Amino acid sequence: MDLEQIKELDKKYYFGVFGERMPVCFVRGEGCRLYDTEGREYTDFFGGIAVNVLGHGNARLKAALHAQVDAVVHTSSIYYIEQQARLAALLCENSCMDKAFFCNSGAEANEGAIKLALKYSYEKGEKRKKIVSAKNSFHGRTMYTLFATGQEKFHIPYAPLPADFVHIPYGDIGALFETVDGQTCAVLMETVQGEGGVIPASPGYMQAVRDACDKAGALLILDEIQTGLGRTGKLFSYMHYGMEPDIMTLAKALGGGVPIGAILAKQHAADAFKKGDHGSTFGGNPLACAAGIAVMEELLDTGVIENGAKMGGLLKASLEGLMQRLPAIKSVRGLGLMLGVELEESHKAADAARAMLEKGFVIGTAEENTLRLTPPLIITKAETHKMLEALEQVLSGSA
Numbered sequence: 440m441d442l443e444q445i446k447e448l449d450k451k452y453y454f455g456v457f458g459e460r461m462p463v464c465f466v467r468g469e470g471c472r473l474y475d476t477e478g479r480e481y482t483d484f485f486g487g488i489a490v491n492v493l494g495h496g497n498a499r500l501k502a503a504l505h506a507q508v509d510a511v512v513h514t515s516s517i518y519y520i521e522q523q524a525r526l527a528a529l530l531c532e533n534s535c536m537d538k539a540f541f542c543n544s545g546a547e548a549n550e551g552a553i554k555l556a557l558k559y560s561y562e563k564g565e566k567r568k569k570i571v572s573a574k575n576s577f578h579g580r581t582m583y584t585l586f587a588t589g590q591e592k593f594h595i596p597y598a599p600l601p602a603d604f605v606h607i608p609y610g611d612i613g614a615l616f617e618t619v620d621g622q623t624c625a626v627l628m629e630t631v632q633g634e635g636g637v638i639p640a641s642p643g644y645m646q647a648v649r650d651a652c653d654k655a656g657a658l659l660i661l662d663e664i665q666t667g668l669g670r671t672g673k674l675f676s677y678m679h680y681g682m683e684p685d686i687m688t689l690a691k692a693l694g695g696g697v698p699i700g701a702i703l704a705k706q707h708a709a710d711a712f713k714k715g716d717h718g719s720t721f722g723g724n725p726l727a728c729a730a731g732i733a734v735m736e737e738l739l740d741t742g743v744i745e746n747g748a749k750m751g752g753l754l755k756a757s758l759e760g761l762m763q764r765l766p767a768i769k770s771v772r773g774l775g776l777m778l779g780v781e782l783e784e785s786h787k788a789a790d791a792a793r794a795m796l797e798k799g800f801v802i803g804t805a806e807e808n809t810l811r812l813t814p815p816l817i818i819t820k821a822e823t824h825k826m827l828e829a830l831e832q833v834l835s836g837s838a
């Protein structure tokens with residue numbers, strides 16, 4: 440099919456939730472390159488919204504998937520699953536967490552993490568309902584799916600509502616200590632707000648989040664869905680901040696593009712879920728977990744995270760250099776290879792991303808005015824250099 444035929448079919452049959460999409464359909468990928476229906480080549484600086492940490496067509500990931508497809512794709516978590524157990528071990532042994540549970544997306548991981556925190560409080564006899572999170576944060580798109588389930592026995596520990604959600608200004612330590620109190624069940628935070636504009640927390644703020652939780656007896660849920668798995672230059676972003684969460688959620692990069700999410704928890708929190716309290720048909724199936732194992736092994740064995748950290752530093756410094764020359768750039772923010780370029784009001788990020796696409800570079804946006812760069816961690820200096828040249832042309836109006 441050519442692009443016009445795909446667009447026609449999409450317009451007729453797909454929900455309109457993505458509006459007018461970027462005018463391209465990628466059909467093949469290799470390393471940091473993507474190819475469209477017409478065979479045109481692009482360099483990927485977005486990684487499918489911070490998913491493709493290993494780039495496209497990674498040999499270990501492909502081999503693991505082929506082997507798993509040949510063996511068995513799906514069984515059920517009613518039975519033991521070797522890949523599930525091995526991936527859980529890899530994640531726990533390389534983080535501060537003790538237990539894992541696999542699901543299928545980031546939203547599902549956060550929904551499960553909130554449910555776990557509520558159950559933890561219920562088990563303690565406190566039944567706290569308040570969940571504190573930050574303004575401008577993004578944690579997913581599910582609603583109270585539990586309450587949509589028409590069986591009362593599943594509602595009892597969480598009734599009458601799943602939670603009372605309170606939002607505080609990100610980075611405001613005063614508001615944090617004022618809000619996180621004896622009624623607070625959990626605080627849900629990102630270390631770098633991704634969708635909200637690529638805004639990293641200061642080291643002091645994340646420590647304060649931990650302290651506020653400890654003082655109030657609340658759990659800290661860290662949403663590492665975008666920041667986790669090497670994106671920020673360390674395996675998990677909490678490692679930059681000298682603090683540890685009680686619960687951590689993952690998705691995006693975990694399967695290298697194969698859908699999988701995870702709730703990780705320290706023992707005290709994980710223990711709150713008893714038999715029958717949570718589950719998933721697909722979550723942690725052999726195929727998704729085989730992908731997760733390959734991604735984790737590649738991240739741990741090959742120096743790809745170190746490359747990402749180095750390239751992130753270089754790219755950030757180059758963007759800051761560009762900012763000195765280009766009035767269109769207001770600020771450059773981020774950690775590792777999770778970078779945001781905030782544009783002046785008169786520049787729309789979506790227009791710049793479209794102009795970059797025409798030049799053969801895939802970049803993302805966050806909010807109206809921020810360009811988002813989340814390339815595969817294998818990106819090279821040469822690829823970065825070319826992208827920066829194109830960006831300078833686009834933002835200086837000499838495109």
Ligand SMILES: Cc1ncc(COP(=O)(O)O)c(C=O)c1O
Pocket residue numbers: 488544545546547549577578579580629633634662663664665666690691
């Ligand atoms: C920090 C964060 N949490 C949760 C989500 C939701 O993940 P998913 O789209 O897989 O449900 C996202 C997605 O962008 C995210 O960036």
